[in-house]
Amino acid sequence: MEIFRVLVINPGSTSTKIAVYDNEKSIFLKNIKHPAHELEPFKTIADQYEFRKEVILNELINADIDIERIDGVMARGGLVKPISSGVYEVNEALKRDLRIGILGQHASNLGGLIADDIAKSLPHARAFIADPVVVDELEEVARITGCPSMPRRSIFHALNQKAVGRLFARTRGFVYEELNLIVAHMGGGVSIGAHRQGKVIDVNNAIDGYGPFSPERAGTLPSGALVDACFSGKYTYDEMKKIVTGNGGLVAHLGTNQAYEVEKRVKAGDEHAKLILSAMCYQIAKTIGGCAAVLKGKVNGIILTGGIAHDNFVINYIKEMVDFIAPVAVYPGEDEMTALMQNGLMVLRNQVECKVYA
Numbered sequence: 001m002e003i004f005r006v007l008v009i010n011p012g013s014t015s016t017k018i019a020v021y022d023n024e025k026s027i028f029l030k031n032i033k034h035p036a037h038e039l040e041p042f043k044t045i046a047d048q049y050e051f052r053k054e055v056i057l058n059e060l061i062n063a064d065i066d067i068e069r070i071d072g073v074m075a076r077g078g079l080v081k082p083i084s085s086g087v088y089e090v091n092e093a094l095k096r097d098l099r100i101g102i103l104g105q106h107a108s109n110l111g112g113l114i115a116d117d118i119a120k121s122l123p124h125a126r127a128f129i130a131d132p133v134v135v136d137e138l139e140e141v142a143r144i145t146g147c148p149s150m151p152r153r154s155i156f157h158a159l160n161q162k163a164v165g166r167l168f169a170r171t172r173g174f175v176y177e178e179l180n181l182i183v184a185h186m187g188g189g190v191s192i193g194a195h196r197q198g199k200v201i202d203v204n205n206a207i208d209g210y211g212p213f214s215p216e217r218a219g220t221l222p223s224g225a226l227v228d229a230c231f232s233g234k235y236t237y238d239e240m241k242k243i244v245t246g247n248g249g250l251v252a253h254l255g256t257n258q259a260y261e262v263e264k265r266v267k268a269g270d271e272h273a274k275l276i277l278s279a280m281c282y283q284i285a286k287t288i289g290g291c292a293a294v295l296k297g298k299v300n301g302i303i304l305t306g307g308i309a310h311d312n313f314v315i316n317y318i319k320e321m322v323d324f325i326a327p328v329a330v331y332p333g334e335d336e337m338t339a340l341m342q343n344g345l346m347v348l349r350n351q352v353e354c355k356v357y358a
């Protein structure tokens with residue numbers, strides 16, 4: 001059997017994850033955490049490009065991985081134009097939109113760019129992204145806000161939400177497309193999606209829109225206060241953007257983007273840390289309740305996933321508020337690396353056609 005070597009790169013807001021597979025066999029996996037102070041010197045996401053690329057290449061060198069053998073570089077894709085779920089080969093149009101950050105700035109914008117750069121330096125590698133954060137399956141009614149020029153947008157952890165949705169269904173003898181699920185991904189950002197028979201018909205905008213606050217995002221804010229702050233003369237445009245994305249949420253309240261650090265403080269008896277972490281959980285649970293209404297109460301399961309799903313305080317808090325809706329399943333971490341590898345192998349084996357980003 002032909003062996004395909006796939007490099008998977010996943011730049012998240014608080015981490016860079018790297019994996020190498022020979023066919024389905026994992027030969028290397030590393031999660032490099034980036035505490036807030038390490039990323040603070042970079043003014044923009046684009047400024048992190050060299051840093052993140054170096055991190056990836058150094059890890060591969062240190063692990064003695066023969067990168068010349070790589071056939072495909074799979075990346076978690078970023079804030080390009082809204083597109084359907086699937087695998088896209090990195091092309092010039094995609095790179096241009098990733099560079100601009102046409103729908104905003106997020107570490108995953110670097111994924112396709114770094115993948116392309118690495119693939120081009122190798123003898124026969126191709127670069128792809130799959131299920132980027134802009135996968136858009138929203139129902140029309142879910143797009144409308146009270147201000148026609150500011151519609152709601154689908155920006156979420158599409159790759160992992162769909163991967164764990166499929167895993168949940170498979171392990172229970174169903175297919176994902178038969179079930180109604182609510183998936184809460186809790187990472188540097190938090191997204192909560194209403195999955196109706198394989199389509200995410202409603203979800204919060206996890207980057208700079210609305211929804212629960214998260215380790216580094218402010219989430220929904222009182223709009224009057226937000227307008228006042230913008231015009232107060234105290235902040236530049238970039239500073240306001242950073243308040244909403246990057247320096248919001250746990251970073252703003254507690255000075256760290258690491259939920260495990262907050263959990264340690266809570267265990268040590270820090271009442272303020274407990275109140276803030278509780279507020280984040282409370283907002284997540286309320287949003288899950290909203291998704292139950294979207295699905296008209298017909299919910300087969302609630303899935304809690306992402307790095308913070310390792311945190312027992314968080315899980316217990318949310319479970320207590322929502323387990324009256326449907327059974328709660330917990331998938332700590334994410335299945336993004338496996339999902340990217342599987343998508344890459346399907347294309348390299350010509351089992352699916354990759355889509356063209358135009």
Ligand SMILES: Nc1ncnc2c1ncn2[C@@H]1O[C@H](COP(=O)(O)OP(=O)(O)O)[C@@H](O)[C@H]1O
Pocket residue numbers: 011012013014015016186187188189215257258259260261263306307308309310311333334
């Ligand atoms: N074992 C753990 N216990 C509690 N929180 C954790 C644990 N592992 C990771 N986290 C938290 O999960 C968050 C990162 O989640 P992750 O899904 O890796 O996000 P991202 O992809 O945005 O970097 C961080 O706040 C981190 O502190």
Ligand SMILES: CCCC(=O)OP(=O)(O)O
Pocket residue numbers: 011012013014106133155156157186187188189190191206207
């Ligand atoms: C839009 C979802 C992307 C996101 O928030 O990812 P991180 O949790 O990795 O920042």
